[in-house]
Structures are given as structure tokens and as C-alpha cells.
Amino acid sequence: MKKFLFIIILLAFIGFIYLYIQELSFSPLKEKEFKILFPNYNVSGEKKCGIDFLGMNFKGEVFEFYLYKMNNAKVDTSYPKIKNEWENEELDSDAIVLKWKPCPIDSTTIAQYKFALTANNLDDKECSRLFNSDINNPKNYYSYVYFNELEHYFLLYCPDKESLYYIRRKGF
Incomplete structure (x- = not known):
């Protein structure tokens, strides 16, 4: 009985570690999306960091912030x-x-993105610390995909830094 219980606990622990690693390595934007965002872009951006504002949720993906390092992406309006x-x-x-x-x-x-842009203090997190200053820089560009009040995606690209901020809201 002890051996069986040990195996169950070990499997649960391994499962938890696997899901945790998957959560850390998850990136919502892949090569397909980068090609949609930028002309002639043929490599994926590198995810530098991500924030799950509701805590680790194993792909619940309700409200998240990501920062990507882009490689020579050019903005086309x-x-x-x-x-x-x-x-x-x-x-x-x-x-x-x-x-x-x-x-x-x-x-x-x-007005559309008030919740996403102000719900959490982005200045408090290392990953998003420069977002508020970058969103006011006239050298930068923004875009969005708006489905409805509860599901929308906001993008901010900083050509000088080759940084792409991505905010996802999918619920509540």
C-alpha cells in the first residue's frame, strides 16, 4: 500500500512539474502570428518574459502580458x-x-482597453516596467484585435528597442 501511495504521489509531482514547465515556456505568439504582424518577417520573436495576472493557471489564459524581443521587424501601416x-x-x-x-x-x-492597460500596476513588474513610457513614445506603434469587451488583444511595438508588448484578455 505504501509503495502504491508513493507511486501516486510521485506521478502527481511529475505531472505538476511538467505542467509548470509547459506554463513557463508557453508563448501565445508563434511564427504564424509574427508573419501576420510584420511584412517579410521569417523568424519568431523571442519571448523575454510573461506575466499571468491571475497567477499560475495551467493554460487558463484569462489576462496575461508578454514581452518579445524581435529581430529586425519592420512596421508597415x-x-x-x-x-x-x-x-x-x-x-x-x-x-x-x-x-x-x-x-x-x-x-x-x-476607453476600449482601459481595464487591460490599468487593471494592474505594470510599473511594479520587471517585465512590464517600461510599458507605460513606451506607449507614450511617438516613435512606437500599437495595434489591436478586439472581439468584444471580454476578449481582446493589444500589441505595442518599439522599433528602436525591437520589443513587442502583447496583452491578452480572454474572459471575466
């Missing part, structure tokens, strides 16, 4: 070229996709 879906979610007639626009963000976007 006719991008992103999202046709039918974003992150495996089909765009319906109500979905809004904004092409890259120079910062600072406009008042309509501020």
Missing part, C-alpha cells in the same frame, strides 16, 4: 494582415482589427 482568425479564434463581423498606428494611443482605444 498596412499590417497586421489578419484575415479570418487570431490565435485560433475566428473573427466575426463585430471583430475590429486595427492596423499599426503611431503612439500615443487615441481616446477611443484608451
